Amino acid sequence: MNCVEVKEHLETFLDEQTDRDLSREIARHLNGCEPCRAEFAELDFVSSLLKKELPASPAKQLDVRVMAAFRQHHKQKATWNWSAIFALFFAPKPIYALLTLCFLTGLAFLIGRMTAPPREIIVSSPPQIVEKEVPREVLKYVEVPVTKTVGFPTEKIITRTVYRTLERKNGTYFANNLPKNISDSAVSTQFDLKDFQPLGEIAPRIVKKGETNEK
């Protein structure tokens, strides 16, 4: 090993963190190299100074304080346990019955809420096909409810209706820019009205200019 390599491992050698073979090689080099030995001696001197200056043990009062904290902690735990057991064994029977009833009612309510299907609350008119007469052509519109999911578990609330133009393709009416699940944040896609509502059952309604906000 040369001096550069030895210097690289000198501190790990001092800290006894090198493996046996490397330690042996470094020791062999140090025996024959004065500058490296001097450097090692300097490191060793600093290390020995630090090790020599170990602070004394803490005051005895610290022992008393720590052990008192330990006793206090376990005493508190023990006291809490006993009071809980005492309360359970000596509570009057009506309190037991009341607590059980409250627990069961709460549980039933929670299960009911969790398993209930989403409720749909319609706050505006149902969707229907409407017609609007404009010069030279009759345009069909559909009123589409815009829903919003709220509450727990979930409730769909129709917040408003929007109007979309209908287009006839291969005997089926399509409404452009209409997603299947319509919400305020929905992105527009084509929507097959057959899935939405049978066209034949809808009584067309004439919507005069100014009756709708959106066209």
Next chain:
Amino acid sequence: MNRNIETKLIDQALRGDEIAFAEIYTRLRDSIYGFAFRMLMDETMAEDITQETFIFLIENPHKFDSSRGSLHPFLCGVTRNLVLHHLRKKQSLREDFGEFDEFIETKDETNLSPLEILLESELSDYVNVCVTDLPEAQREVIILRELQEFSYEEIAKITETDLNLVKVRLHRARKNLADKLAPYLKKKEKCNELR
């Protein structure tokens, strides 16, 4: 401490066995105190930190995972965090009360020449001052290595840093200390020559 014995003692202490806890405390007390003392150079504060460390163990025993290492490095990690918290608090107080800080600085021994220090105090005091003067990161690694004799890997775990960074910090700390203690080193060499 043997790992099996340590685990057994901890289990017993958790169940409220005072003797088991006293055994753990007695074995690790001096080391924890030594680390806190060297970091702060304040006996009272070091005692408080030691007490807080053991109270942390009493109140949060589940935070120690024996599969990740022994109790000693774990407690040193807790002590380190408490010490750093204390130092940050002290630092912010110093920033708030700058004048008070200046008053303290005038009493700082590091401004004295080596000869004055030799006259006024022992070498050990000067070593303590040199260690205290090291930056926090260097101070903790040199204490953990030289006084606590932890391996590099253990120091990396305690200080939550990389192994290479530990080596670098240790090297810098040693270099800093060697520079500061150089006059004494020369003196020692002269004594050796005379012999």
